[in-house]
Amino acid sequence: MPAQIIQQNTTPFGKVALDPVTLDIIENALRNARVEMDATLVRTAMSPGIREQGDAFPLIADPAGKMIVGQFGSFIDGFLRAYDGTIEDGDMILLSDPYSCEGAISHSNDWLVLLPVYKQGRLLAWTAMFGHQSDIGGKVVGSMPIDARSIFEEGVRIPPVKIWRKGEYNHDLMKLVMHQTRKPDWCQADLNALIASCRVAANRVIEMAERFGDDVYVSATQDLLERNHRAMKSLIAMAVDEKPVSFEDYICDDGLGFGPYKIRCTMWREGDKVVLDFGGTDPQSAASINFYLNENMFKMFFGIYMIMVFDPQILFNDGFYDLIEVRIPEGSLLKPEFPAALSGRTHALGRIFDILGGLLGQKTPDFLNAAGFSSSPHLFYSGWDNREGRDGGWFQLFQIGFGGIPGRPLGDGPDGHSLWPGFTNVPNEFLERYFPMRIERYETEPDSGGAGLHRGGNGIHMTYRFLVDGHIGIHDDRWFVPPWGVNNGLPGKRARKVLERADGTTRIVGNKVDNIAVGAGDQLHYITWGGGGWGDPLAREPAVVAREIRQGLVTPAGARDYGVVADEAGVVDEAATARLREELRAARTEDKLFDFGPSLEALRENCEAETGLPAPIRPEWHHSKSVRAAS
16 A cells, blocks of 8 residues: 555645746756755765765655656655555655665665655655665675675665654664664764755755745746656657667676676667666576666666766756656566565666666767776775774774776776766775775776777776774676777776785685685785777877876786887887787777677686686576566
8 A cells, every 4th residue: 555645735736837047046956955965964974985985865856756856766656655654744754675665775775764845734845865874784794795695684674664753753763773783873873964964955945935936846846857858758769769779788796606697678669768678687696686676766777878978968857757668577686576685786786877878879879888887896894993002992894996987989988986976985094094904005907998099997906904803895896797898999807806915925806705804914906897998999099098108097018909009108119000000900800889808608718817716607596487487
């Protein structure tokens, strides 16, 4: 039974014809309110993941729950369908269980706060924000166990509950929830920050309605939704063909030794509507890499990609959802059956953007992007700080890593950037001040970006020196299947992790591991992958390659992928360059819209020699009959 919204005033909002100036003022006031939500969050949160990196996503929605401004799309409709309680003035909802809201949030670390905004007894709007809690209990520090076989191993699960009921705070409920986490101080502060951000936005919405009138404010939100609908309708007609196109990519492994896992999507247009069908995607994993993909969330991903590529000035919102139909097979990696583990879903979530690029670029190759840094790799470090002068207290770090953005139609991909545009890096000074570690190296990994007319962005080589004994965990991907290039651009280099012990011995560690013991003086070389290249690398100016050699972005050996012969000082041998480029052109057998690198069979055969790790074993499924048949 869906949620029941209680209103003392049930008078419908009137439709008002707005002049462009008023609409523009309200639109920008909403944008500013969303920015103020972020500012409030970072000033009041405590965990590095939220305070320093911004791992939280706000929205302001209309009375029906459609997002007007935000980043991740509306989580409210899934909540309203799944919640069987009442919504009243003075209530505030907290939830973290993906299965209780149709995947509107996708793992239990994300805590979602929903605030219905009432004005004079009538529901005027919604404000909401979710943020990643650094620890919610469970079997490992950070609450994201690689080897979890069910969501019950991943920490506390919060169904939709009222933390405020008619203006009264539920202290006992919060005591119970905070009792489950290893870091209740961070957890409580971060939750308070989410609450404060929602209240700030609610105040701004009420101020707008008081200034312009309730009917004008709500009419403006509907105009913004309709404007987005018109824009997206035009973009779909331009970029999507009636003839189906398909694309597939892979998650390298599941942390249990099995992989890769295929994600496949087919896209076509029926009239004004685009259909995206994930038939052919592999069944769900027994481990935690499953991604419970909410259909509306994917619609927002599609819309963001379309807008950012084709018309970045559009304010994206939920107004276009009826133009998109999403089909996801039950029991698949993207629609796992309860109680499948979900904590490692970040890799599949990020890979969705690569798949969108591969689909949308086939009709318009000039707008095609290569594969990029389509994940949010994590490092966990925890233990007891027993250094001299310290109190010996417990510490734990959760940090998101950065990598190479793909080569693009208009230029090179940025080096060392996040998948999410709003994320920022944790300053090295912060890490060294609050955690027993030193950052020995933080620099670009040369040659990791794929060669092209426009180079893929390089990954990052970050070296951590641990100052006390403890344990680390790593969540990353793209160590087995490389990020592909486009329009004759070459694939980027893969990720790798090297643990260098204090005694000088080294070992390659996996990209999905938990509970690796480290000692004081050990170093971890955390190397992320680069983006794929865009366009023919032989068309890149030798002088640009030479400059990048001097800047440390490309090595003389890597320059040969561009057909450039140069020394360590970046001095180009023009005659040798001309000969090499002629040889490379002659050896090219065909133009490649996509360059995926070696086949899966070749990657398996050469895996240990190239990566230092055994090749993942082909998965076998025994638990999802419906998807096996569909696949």
